[in-house]
Amino acid sequence: MLPSLSSGKMGPAAASSIRSLLYRLLLLYSSLLIAPASSQGDESRQANNKHVAIFVFGDSVYDPxxxxxxYIGIEGKANFTPYGESFFKxxxxxxxxxxxxxxFAAIYSNLPLWEPYLQPGSHNFSNGANFASGGAGVLEESNPNTLYSQKQLKYFKEVANLLKQQLGDAVAKKIxxxxxxxxxxxxxxxxxxxNSTSNPTELQQQEYVNMVIGNFTDVIKEIYETGGRKFAFQNVGPLGCQPELKQQYNLSGGACVEVLQAIASLHNSLLSNVTTELQSQLSGFEYVIFDFFNSLNDMINYPTxxxxxxxxxxxxxxxxxxxxGCGRVKEYELCSDPNEYVFFDGGHPSEHADSILSDFLWNGGSDYTWPLSMKQLYKLNSTTVIEILSEDKLLFTM
Structure with missing residues (x-):
């Protein structure tokens, strides 16, 4: 039984419990306010009228x-043909x-396609920004010449400060x-x-995954402290089944590099655990995990x-x-129709594959995302809830 709201002061545990309950009730109320309209057309117009920025962090699968x-070698770039041929030309x-x-996430959210954050010129950061960098790791030592996670975090904080300077604290906080x-x-x-640890033991694998997830958790918390509340995590894909790795290890058929598959699974399991813990610890923290691993793996196993x-x-x-070697060597081969291929190059899906994966991310379903879809995350009005919860004058005295 909850303490009476008119009973005056209460202990920290009871207050925290009521804050949590109020948050959930307010979140439910705000979602009802933006519930789908009675027709699909009304829902689409409603979504298009809502402005939600997206800030993108990551590696080569997200790098625009x-x-x-x-200043990196050609192996870390894709600014040459035939990259981009199917859409951008x-x-x-x-x-x-x-x-x-x-x-595709930007398209679903009624935002422009991404320009690189590092591209010179003006940017409309009220739409968000894309900091992703090919070859970037959570850990600096994985590839220090790229925008590894801490560098991307640094740039995000600069954008957040710029928004506050240009638009004021209240508007920036809402964005x-x-x-x-x-x-x-x-x-x-x-x-x-x-590549640096031959035949790692299960203990070594677990310790390394713990280190990666630990550092990534620090990044998430810093984004939260800067004002972020709604997170969409793409988990690690089936690394050992990429054409690049199958070729490197001379594998054929359905064989994959099992140690990489095992490490990816460890990462994904721990990511799920950590995000659940963060939601219980951080007021207003909401998230979706996109199961990139199983979604792409199913495409590889059942392409038709x-x-x-x-x-x-x-x-x-x-x-x-x-x-x-795609585009980097004179003798590279190029298929006649990329839409027929799951992978465009040795480590990256084709646009056709990305369009399907994006649909899974956006629309969700228990096979693809949890506990929400990105569409549901998009509709949550975190600002309203945060402003109400941050008020000193609640229904009870703390």
Whole structure:
């Protein structure tokens, strides 16, 4: 039984319990206010009238071309043909033949396609920003020449301060609280790990995953402290089944690099546990986890189910699986139709695959996302709840 709200002061535990209950009730109320309209057309118009910024963090699967502006080798860039050929008709720096998951997320959210954060010129940061960098890890040592997670966090904080200077604290707070923080990290760290540690033991694998998740948790908390409340996490994909890795390890058929698959699964399990804990610890923290691992793995194992003809070999590259060298060497091969391939190059999905994966992320379903879909996260009005909970004058005296 809850303490009477008219009983005056109460203990910290009871107050915390009531705050948590009020938050959930207010969150439910705000979701009812923006519940789907009676027709699909009304729902679409309603979504389009809502402005929610997206801040993107991650590695090459999310990079819109930030690496174009870094002093790194050609292997860390995609600013040359045939990248971009299917949609943009020129290379943008995306490791894809067209649009990526963050691009489709932007389309669903009625935002422009991403420009690199590092691209010179003016930016409308009220729409968010994309800090992702090809080859970026959670850990600096995984690839120090890229925008690893702490560098991306630093740039985000600069954007948050700029929004406050330009728009004022109240407006900036609303943008940051209503925004979605979409991220994809971990794959680079684990590929770096197995390249430097031959035959790692289960204990070594667990310790390394703990270190990666621990550092990533610190990043999440700092985004939260800066004002972020709504997080979308893409978990680590089936690294060991990428054409690049199958070629490197001389595997064929359904065989994959099992140590990488095991480490990715460890990461994904711990990520689920950590986000659940963060939600219990941080007031207003909401999240979605997109199961990139199983979604992409199913495409690889059952390509025709999704409209693909080829899943083990990339569209662009050299070698037995076209697993490397896309556009970087004269003798690279290029397929006639990237839409028939799950992978465009050795480590990155094609635009066709990204469009399907983005649909899973946005619309959700128990096989693809939990505990929410990105669409549901998008509709949550975090700002209203946060402002109410931050008021000193609640129904009871703390």
């Amino acid at each position: 071309g930030n690496n174009n502006y870094l 020129y290379p943008t720096g995306r490791f894809c033949d067209g649009r990526t998951v963050p691009d 940051l609280a209503d925004a979605i923080y979409l991220s994809s990290f971990g794959g680079v760290d684990y590929m770096s790990f197995i 189910k999704y409209g693909f003809n080829v899943s083990e070999i990339a569209c662009c590259g050299i070698g037995s699986h076209r697993g490397s």
